[in-house]
Amino acid sequence: MQRYFVEQTARSGERFTLQKDDAHHMKNVMRMDVGDEILVLDGTGLFRCALEELDKQQAIARIVESLPIDTELPIRVTLAYALPKGDKIELVAQKATELGMNQLLVFESARSVSKWDAKKVPKKIERLEKIIKEAAEQSYRAHLPQVDYVTYDEVLQEAPQYTACLVAYEESAKEGEATAFASTLARLQAGDSLLVVIGPEGGLTETEVTRLTDAGFLPASLGRRILRTETAPLYVLSAVSYHFELKG
Amino acid sequence: MQRYFVEQTARSGERFTLQKDDAHHMKNVMRMDVGDEILVLDGTGLFRCALEELDKQQAIARIVESLPIDTELPIRVTLAYALPKGDKIELVAQKATELGMNQLLVFESARSVSKWDAKKVPKKIERLEKIIKEAAEQSYRAHLPQVDYVTYDEVLQEAPQYTACLVAYEESAKEGEATAFASTLARLQAGDSLLVVIGPEGGLTETEVTRLTDAGFLPASLGRRILRTETAPLYVLSAVSYHFELKG
Incomplete structure (x- = not known):
């Protein structure tokens, strides 16, 4: 599943707003559509999300679940x-x-x-x-x-x-x-x-x-x-x- | 001390013959002269050597002592x-x-x-x-x-x-x-x-x-x-x- 890093400010409640670059990547490179799932990382955690809106300017993704982080060094x-x-x-x-x-x-x-x-x-x-x-x-x-x-x-x-x-x-x-x-x-x-x-x-x-x-x-x-x-x-x-x- | 890698065939008795590239490096880059010392590695060992001859075509270096090798991984x-x-x-x-x-x-x-x-x-x-x-x-x-x-x-x-x-x-x-x-x-x-x-x-x-x-x-x-x-x-x-x- 495709991963996207966002600023912590991108989160509002259970939704992330992803900006132009990422929206472009989803739409034109990955050929995604509303309903498709992505992984979002905001520096505090890793979230499986479903796309609710996707256009040229931005994407809105709703959190489906929070996933355990297991790729970071222990120190x-x-x-x-x-x-x-x-x-x-x-x-x-x-x-x-x-x-x-x-x-x-x-x-x-x-x-x-x-x-x-x-x-x-x-x-x-x-x-x-x-x-x-x-x-x-x-x-x-x-x-x-x-x-x-x-x-x-x-x-x-x-x-x-x-x-x-x-x-x-x-x-x-x-x-x-x-x-x-x-x-x-x-x-x-x-x-x-x-x-x-x-x-x-x-x-x-x-x-x-x-x-x-x-x-x-x-x-x-x-x-x-x-x-x-x-x-x-x-x-x-x-x-x-x-x-x-x-x-x- | 400057190090030079040579083929094993470069050794004859207690002397190494170094080729054009190395001779050029010693003479023109390092500004060395007969009597100066270098380190020679031939794949079998590390030797401190003194230059006996040095011209544009080659250099001849006499082994002064064999040194312990301590920079190789144990395996x-x-x-x-x-x-x-x-x-x-x-x-x-x-x-x-x-x-x-x-x-x-x-x-x-x-x-x-x-x-x-x-x-x-x-x-x-x-x-x-x-x-x-x-x-x-x-x-x-x-x-x-x-x-x-x-x-x-x-x-x-x-x-x-x-x-x-x-x-x-x-x-x-x-x-x-x-x-x-x-x-x-x-x-x-x-x-x-x-x-x-x-x-x-x-x-x-x-x-x-x-x-x-x-x-x-x-x-x-x-x-x-x-x-x-x-x-x-x-x-x-x-x-x-x-x-x-x-x-x-």
């Missing part, structure tokens, strides 16, 4: 990801969404080669939101990950809200550190939250790492090989899924 | 990967190499949209070899993964050579199967080998899956979400690394 993982070169951020947003990321915080690190012009940030975020929405629908996510452009200070300020905070640090790998990530996951329980900071191509600076460790972030190795900046988030989320969803 | 993982659309195979080759893949077998599945023209196979493989070599050097791999274009029958014939064989199967995820992958890893030991089959965009056909399970492949879920074909191999390798390298 909420936020990636704080240093702006990488080129369009790698788009690959990361898409893949991390497929792999269960809860939230994406993009920040400019001292060694980030790319910079986002302040004026262009809204457009950049809008594009990432579109990629994330498509990936969430395709991978049957129930939660639509949020994406924000933040400062490094804001990443540090976020820390106290999380059950655990890690920083992927390749020097840890070189030094043979191999327990921080797994021992952190071992002490997390369903409903807990994890914030993981990942640096840009040249890595985080020592100053940046020190500020993180001072704020309680644990430096963690992600295996014995040196991963590219866009590969590290995929490793983190795959390992979280393996740990919580397949080992259980 | 050898072969991916049998169905040809995906477009150039996704290049992303998979690069990322899977970073994540420790031992070997890549590319095959045409019934639902593979792309086909490789027989005449073009050598060129396609050559391009993948180049991508893999660069990724292996960048991620400090000691082993250079091999890539081959094989038939589905050849994938099946490979099975008996492996300690364990899995097939990533999204129907397993839908049915709530969540133990095959982890329980397989739990019974593997250092030195063992694992063959993992991953289907194309539309998934493997039922016939293809049946042939695999008849041959002893275990269907395995990769978490609760539906992953794109190019994401599944990265999940597999990340989980193998997490299981063997970080859980201790």
Whole structure:
């Protein structure tokens, strides 16, 4: 059954109003009609709905039943990801969404080669939101990950809200550190939250790492090989899924 | 220290002869000179070497010492990967190499949209070899993964050579199967080998899956979400690394 993500404001009582893009998709791509059923996700839940109205401008869908959500990771993982070169951020947003990321915080690190012009940030975020929405629908996510452009200070300020905070640090790998990530996951329980900071191509600076460790972030190795900046988030989320969803 | 992968035939006694491309890289990119040291990997080991000769055509490097290899996964993982659309195979080759893949077998599945023209196979493989070599050097791999274009029958014939064989199967995820992958890893030991089959965009056909399970492949879920074909191999390798390298 086709899935559609909507804003929470789209719901009024037992009905959702879906906007132009989705109505167009139903009518012209999926060839749906009144009475057909769709799945609607509004960030709070997953609902089987029947179409009551469908025209070019909008669709109205009545809730038939609320379904259990079973495609979300048991812990909420936020990636704080240093702006990488080129369009790698788009690959990361898409893949991390497929792999269960809860939230994406993009920040400019001292060694980030790319910079986002302040004026262009809204457009950049809008594009990432579109990629994330498509990936969430395709991978049957129930939660639509949020994406924000933040400062490094804001990443540090976020820390106290999380059950655990890690920083992927390749020097840890070189030094043979191999327990921080797994021992952190071992002490997390369903409903807990994890914030993981990942640096840009040249890595985080020592100053940046020190500020993180001072704020309680644990430096963690992600295996014995040196991963590219866009590969590290995929490793983190795959390992979280393996740990919580397949080992259980 | 700069790393160079060479063929095993490049070694003669205690010396390696490196060819034009590498010699050019040392001389013109790295600005090296006779006496400078490099790391040479020949698929059997990792060697610290000193340059004895360096010109436009070749470089001769004398082994100073043999170094321990510590960047390889404890088990050898072969991916049998169905040809995906477009150039996704290049992303998979690069990322899977970073994540420790031992070997890549590319095959045409019934639902593979792309086909490789027989005449073009050598060129396609050559391009993948180049991508893999660069990724292996960048991620400090000691082993250079091999890539081959094989038939589905050849994938099946490979099975008996492996300690364990899995097939990533999204129907397993839908049915709530969540133990095959982890329980397989739990019974593997250092030195063992694992063959993992991953289907194309539309998934493997039922016939293809049946042939695999008849041959002893275990269907395995990769978490609760539906992953794109190019994401599944990265999940597999990340989980193998997490299981063997970080859980201790």
